[in-house]
Amino acid sequence: MTHTxxxxxxxxxxxxxxxxxxxxxxxxxxEKLEIAQxxxxxxxxxxEAGFPIASEGDFRAVSxxxxxxxxxxxxxxxxxxxxxxxxxxxAIRQAKSPRIHxxxxxxxxxxxxxxLTQDEMAERIHDTVTHARNLCDNVQWSPMDATRTEWExxxxxxxxxxxxxxxxxxxxxxxxxxxxVESADLIRRLIAEVxxxxxxxxxxxxxxxxxxxxxxxxxxxxxxxxxxxxxxxGLGERAGNTALEEVVMALKxxxxxxxxxxxxxxxxxxxxxxxxxSVSGFPVxxxxxxxxxxxxxxxxxxxxxxxxxxxxxFEIMRPEDVGLAATxxxxxxxxxRAALRAKLKDLGYELADNQLNDxxxxxxxxxxxxxxxxxxxxxxxxxxxxxxxSDRLQIRHLRVVCGTEGPQTASLTMEIDGQEVSxxxxxxxxxxxxxxxxxxxxxxxxxxxxxxVAAVTEGTDAQATVSVRMEEDGRIVTGQSAxxxxxxxxxxxxxxxxxxxxxxxxKTGGDARExxxxxxx
Ligand code: KIV
Ligand code: ZN
Numbered sequence: 001m002t003h004t005x006x007x008x009x010x011x012x013x014x015x016x017x018x019x020x021x022x023x024x025x026x027x028x029x030x031e032k033l034e035i036a037q038x039x040x041x042x043x044x045x046x047x048e049a050g051f052p053i054a055s056e057g058d059f060r061a062v063s064x065x066x067x068x069x070x071x072x073x074x075x076x077x078x079x080x081x082x083x084x085x086x087x088x089x090x091a092i093r094q095a096k097s098p099r100i101h102x103x104x105x106x107x108x109x110x111x112x113x114x115x116l117t118q119d120e121m122a123e124r125i126h127d128t129v130t131h132a133r134n135l136c137d138n139v140q141w142s143p144m145d146a147t148r149t150e151w152e153x154x155x156x157x158x159x160x161x162x163x164x165x166x167x168x169x170x171x172x173x174x175x176x177x178x179x180x181v182e183s184a185d186l187i188r189r190l191i192a193e194v195x196x197x198x199x200x201x202x203x204x205x206x207x208x209x210x211x212x213x214x215x216x217x218x219x220x221x222x223x224x225x226x227x228x229x230x231x232x233x234g235l236g237e238r239a240g241n242t243a244l245e246e247v248v249m250a251l252k253x254x255x256x257x258x259x260x261x262x263x264x265x266x267x268x269x270x271x272x273x274x275x276x277x278s279v280s281g282f283p284v285x286x287x288x289x290x291x292x293x294x295x296x297x298x299x300x301x302x303x304x305x306x307x308x309x310x311x312x313x314f315e316i317m318r319p320e321d322v323g324l325a326a327t328x329x330x331x332x333x334x335x336x337r338a339a340l341r342a343k344l345k346d347l348g349y350e351l352a353d354n355q356l357n358d359x360x361x362x363x364x365x366x367x368x369x370x371x372x373x374x375x376x377x378x379x380x381x382x383x384x385x386x387x388x389x390s391d392r393l394q395i396r397h398l399r400v401v402c403g404t405e406g407p408q409t410a411s412l413t414m415e416i417d418g419q420e421v422s423x424x425x426x427x428x429x430x431x432x433x434x435x436x437x438x439x440x441x442x443x444x445x446x447x448x449x450x451x452x453v454a455a456v457t458e459g460t461d462a463q464a465t466v467s468v469r470m471e472e473d474g475r476i477v478t479g480q481s482a483x484x485x486x487x488x489x490x491x492x493x494x495x496x497x498x499x500x501x502x503x504x505x506x507k508t509g510g511d512a513r514e515x516x517x518x519x520x521x
Pocket of ligand 1: 142172207
């Protein structure tokens, strides 16, 4: 059956809250503002900007995003207590359209943590939703672990939340346990059986532990949900959340059987995906649907032949629909500033003049070392430049002596909080020597968990992207950088990770204990 009229499904992006909660995905304040602006521009309906009570940093980021957003509703998360809700309201109240999102774990396992009986929890839900609604007209309530909550109790608490004034009821599949048939059925039955259900919007919030988050979210829409909660690249704890790009493109491509539309401009997807991958330090797997490097690549002879004759033989959507430029015009050392600006605009980057100047110098330097500069090279270069902008630790000069006769020696100059400092260190190989030099200039106890190198393009002059993951007292951070010189890229990635560690220390007040979602009091 082909449908002609389409219902609107709201897109609720939680990259900055549920996504950033993922160990290692810490973003700086400036990065959060940048991602929020990109989400706002791409047409996301609601941005969950953070968890204001969690830290001063979260509060500041949510407040500033609330002030800066032009179109989207700005939402903050709060546990089921007045203190959280008041702090959340304080952070979002200046938004054109603010929303308080309050939640409590309703399944038997989650009720056991605060030790509340069913009745005590029901009363808590009534009181906290009422309190939130007295502050804000737009209140979302979530029974965390809804898909493992007893059916009768779930119905009861959803009704209480609606009566207390919730305007959106979100049904989280917190541990990615549900399956599509069940997901559709759950929403359908709640809408049919809970008094007052027709007055509110039902939302779906799926985790991807069994790889079914997108399918579950779309099934929930078929069951009557009209808000999908998701993150860019499916970022999130464990196996992540529903991926925004997947639900948006699935609804677009299969509008014939899923007659729903979103307000998202799909042509902005690729750029936002790359920026989130870069600032979160979570690279996108090559074969990831929609945004993976290979999502539109056709390698086999039969496929290539078919594509040349008629792209529709092997493509259900056009690369341009997700913002992949149709041509890959190669830049070189003769390309000027205007050409670079135009190229970067095509790739989704609108840079301020000072940022462009800085990138232009780095581009010329790269073009001197590399004959052809491809889109991927520019993206890696710009991302590395933007990510390092607000960093407290910066690499200034690095010279490494290496070869068959050791020990390898690194001479390093860094800027630490505006002060230049230099040192020399040896090590077991050039990367080890460089990391030892960084450690001498900025002593720390963080442990290197992962060191990974990948080539951005082909050829021996290709840039290398280096990812570094570090751990300190339970805090995990990742850093990334790219350069034609693998050792330079390694040094920058290591320092990038250390910068994130500083942000993370600020967030937890020098204490690894982060505020727990399970702690409702
Ligand atoms: O997964 C979950 O249950 C959540 C809630 C806080 C909505 O993220
Ligand atoms: Zn979640």
